[in-house]
Amino acid sequence: MTFESLMTYVGWPLIKIVILLGVVAFCVAYTVYIERRLLGFFQSRVGPNRVGPFGLIQPIADGLKLILKEDIIPANAQPFLFRIAPIFAIVPAFVGFAIISFAPPLVTGAGVVHPFVVKDVNLGILFLLSITSLGVFGIVLAGWSSGSKYPLFGSLRSASQMLSYEIPLTLSVLSVILMAGSFRLSDIVDAQSKLPFAIPLILAFGVYVISAVAETNRIPFDLPEGESELVGGFHTEYSGMRFAFYFLAEYANVVLVCCVATSLFLGGYKIPFVPYETLLAAHPILVSALGLAVFGVKAVLFLYFYIWIRATFPRYRYDQLLRIGWMVLLPIALLNLFLVAGIKLWLLR
Amino acid sequence: MPGALHRLVRMMTFPELASGLGVTFKWFHKPKVTEFYPDKRPVLPYRAKGRLHVDLETCISCKMCERACPEDCIKVFQPPKEVFKTDKRPVQFFISLEHCIHCGMCVDPCPTGSIHHSQEFEMASYLRNDYLFDRTTLPYDLDVKHFKQGILENVVEKGQ
Numbered sequence: 369m370t371f372e373s374l375m376t377y378v379g380w381p382l383i384k385i386v387i388l389l390g391v392v393a394f395c396v397a398y399t400v401y402i403e404r405r406l407l408g409f410f411q412s413r414v415g416p417n418r419v420g421p422f423g424l425i426q427p428i429a430d431g432l433k434l435i436l437k438e439d440i441i442p443a444n445a446q447p448f449l450f451r452i453a454p455i456f457a458i459v460p461a462f463v464g465f466a467i468i469s470f471a472p473p474l475v476t477g478a479g480v481v482h483p484f485v486v487k488d489v490n491l492g493i494l495f496l497l498s499i500t501s502l503g504v505f506g507i508v509l510a511g512w513s514s515g516s517k518y519p520l521f522g523s524l525r526s527a528s529q530m531l532s533y534e535i536p537l538t539l540s541v542l543s544v545i546l547m548a549g550s551f552r553l554s555d556i557v558d559a560q561s562k563l564p565f566a567i568p569l570i571l572a573f574g575v576y577v578i579s580a581v582a583e584t585n586r587i588p589f590d591l592p593e594g595e596s597e598l599v600g601g602f603h604t605e606y607s608g609m610r611f612a613f614y615f616l617a618e619y620a621n622v623v624l625v626c627c628v629a630t631s632l633f634l635g636g637y638k639i640p641f642v643p644y645e646t647l648l649a650a651h652p653i654l655v656s657a658l659g660l661a662v663f664g665v666k667a668v669l670f671l672y673f674y675i676w677i678r679a680t681f682p683r684y685r686y687d688q689l690l691r692i693g694w695m696v697l698l699p700i701a702l703l704n705l706f707l708v709a710g711i712k713l714w715l716l717r
Numbered sequence: 718m719p720g721a722l723h724r725l726v727r728m729m730t731f732p733e734l735a736s737g738l739g740v741t742f743k744w745f746h747k748p749k750v751t752e753f754y755p756d757k758r759p760v761l762p763y764r765a766k767g768r769l770h771v772d773l774e775t776c777i778s779c780k781m782c783e784r785a786c787p788e789d790c791i792k793v794f795q796p797p798k799e800v801f802k803t804d805k806r807p808v809q810f811f812i813s814l815e816h817c818i819h820c821g822m823c824v825d826p827c828p829t830g831s832i833h834h835s836q837e838f839e840m841a842s843y844l845r846n847d848y849l850f851d852r853t854t855l856p857y858d859l860d861v862k863h864f865k866q867g868i869l870e871n872v873v874e875k876g877q
Contacts, residue, residue, distance in 0.1 A: 410741050414751045680741040681734070696728075 384486045385466070392465050396619045397427035403619075403675050410679035434615075437608035444515025445605065453513060454606070454613035457506025460499045461620035467492040468627045469554045471637050471660035475652045484656065485554070492553040493545060496628065497538055500583070503621065504530045507585075507592065507602045510614070514605040522601030525686065526585060526592030532693040533582040533589075539701035540572040540579070543708040544632045557636035564635035571704040573633045575697050580625045581677060582693065584618065588681035589689055622674065623667075630666040637663040766819040767838045769812050772831040773852065777805040782823035782832050790816035791823060807852070814840060814848040 401416065401423070408415025416423035441447055469485035489495050504527055511523020545551060547569065548559040559565075566573045582589040593601025603614045630636060637659035684692070752759055761767075778795040794809035795801055823832055842848065 406745075409745050409749070412744055412747060412750055414749050676738060676741060676745075680737045 381486060388465055388486055389462065392462060392620065392623065393616075396616055396623055397431065399619045399623055399671065400430070400615070401427045402671065403678075406672065406675045407679050410676070431612065434612040435609055439608040439610060440605075442515055442605050446513040446515065449509050449513035450605075451610075453506050453509035454610045454617070455506070456509055457503055457617040458613045458620070460502040460506075461617045461624060463499050464496050464624045465627070467496055467553055468624075468631055469557065469636070470627075470663050471656045473554075474656045483554070484660070488552060488554050491551045493541060493551045493556075493632075496553075497534075497541065500621070500624070501530070501534055503617065506614075506617065510606070511602045514602075516605050518599045518604045519602045522592045522598045522604070525598075526602060529582060529585070529589065529591060529689060529693075532690055533579040533697070536575050536693065536697035536701040537579040537583060539698070539705050540569075540575040541632060543569055543572045543701075543705050546705070546708050546712050553631055557631055557638065560635040561638050564633060564638075564640065566633040566635075569633065569704070569708065571700055572708075575701045575704070576629060576633065577673075579693070579697060580629065581674070582689070584621045584625055586622070586674070587678045588684050590683060591686055591689060622671070626667045626670045626674065627663075629670050630663060634666045634670070636666075761836050761838070764834075765836055765838070766821055766834040767836050768814065768834070768840055769817060769819075769823070770833055770835040770837075771810055771812070773806060773810060775829045775831040776807055776810070777829055778807040779828060781826040781828065785822045785826050787820060787822060788816040788818055790814070809852050810850075812850045814850065815845065 404426075405415040405423070416426040419425045419429045441450055466486040467489050469483060469488060471484040473481045473483040475481055507526045507530075508523045511519040511521075511526070514520070544556060544565055547565060548556040550556060550559070556565075585592050592598075593603070598604070603611055606614060639658065639662050776793075778793055778801070780793050780795070783791045783793050790813040792809075792811040793807050796804060796806070796808045819834070821834060824834060827833075840848075
């Protein structure tokens with residue numbers, strides 16, 4: 369094996385993965401900061417502002433505190449499963465970022481293309497859906513192995529919730545795939561160069577937003593960790609770094625959902641109402657930088673909407689939650705899928 | 718049928734959710750109620766009952782405050798009789814802030830207005846002796862000029 373092929377198949381992907389992991393971990397830490405800060409604003413408070421200017425060093429202080437805390441394993445717990453469960457939660461959340469293209473590929477010279485993505489898999493969406501649904505194992509294992517009743521209840525609720533909402537989520541994503549005609553994420557982004565899919569697929573977008581909130585176990589669907597009922601839900605017995613893993617996994621999922629929504633519905637790195645070709649003619653590096661910025665702005669706006677939802681709505685009851693999932697979202701998603709399929713078959717031949 | 722249609726429209730557009738989102742968005746832009754105390758000093762009300770201050774130059778050692786105090790935290794020592802005829806200023810004046818409940822009962826009977834509440838409220842200390850104010854510590858802590866100016870400023874603010 370020559371050095372070039374080694375670099376192509378091992379070296380560059382590894383470098384990309386390391387950079388992506390660092391950037392994503394940084395973004396996730398500051399998502400926590402942004403969330404606390406914005407929640408404070410929504411509740412007429414100021415949020416964390418003591419550590420550093422505007423409290424900007426707060427996530428680092430939090431992380432340091434969690435690392436230094438004692439790692440407790442309860443006497444009733446099953447130690448092996450208890451130790452391995454946080455890894456099951458955090459790995460799928462970070463792996464999902466591998467297929468997201470954050471910026472248009474950088475074209476240098478004739479035919480040399482550097483894509484801003486770890487691996488543009490041709491079945492990217494399927495990969496993403498299957499990987500993110502593995503995250504439920506972390507939660508179920510945590511609840512089962514803790515040897516305590518509250519985590520068990522929390523994990524059971526979480527399992528049923530995540531399985532129920534996986535279906536409308538997948539169906540709403542399927543309509544996007546029908547419109548784009550490809551499972552590859554970069555193809556889907558390219559298909560939105562004229563119009564973001566959020567406008568023609570408004571139903572699918574709504575279903576996606578609601579079921580994404582439920583998938584990431586956030587208010588108003590945060591039953592698995594409802595503090596007033598279940599102490600802390602599935603991570604009641606966790607402390608120190610293992611708890612931090614669950615925390616990170618939750619927020620990594622939030623960031624992932626924002627990035628996926630940006631790619632699938634909001635047009636990804638495409639600048640709205642500006643044709644891509646005219647920009648590309650101007651300057652290739654400028655196009656990539658602008659694309660990255662546009663992607664970031666869209667994702668942060670979606671994140672803002674997410675936090676806004678959290679600041680507004682109270683928690684649903686358990687039966688209401690499942691009824692919304694099965695009796696409202698699923699029919700809407702199915703109807704939308706049929707409509708899109710019909711339009712695609714008869715009108716957009 | 719129109720009722721059903723109306724219900725369907727309401728179900729699909731979520732007007733309640735939108736109004737809820739609107740309420741939180743309104744509060745997002747409102748000024749925050751949090752007081753940034755150590756960074757910014759709070760504006761105290763005009764009659765805030767802070768630490769007791771005594772103007773030992775105008776005090777006539779009448780012991781009215783000592784008698785009025787419900788917690789017995791004030792102790793006034795008159796000068797000897799010969800001196801008292803000409804100079805009525807106390808030889809010693811104790812105020813124990815450990816016992817003071819900031820009720821203001823000593824301020825009301827004072828004929829000369831030499832005992833009063835100040836605007837000072839940061840009284841925490843690690844030493845118990847710091848809470849016992851006597852003749853030597855009281856006048857030095859006294860800032861009558863500043864206090865009176867504060868009142869004047871408050872009055873002016875109120876007048877506006």
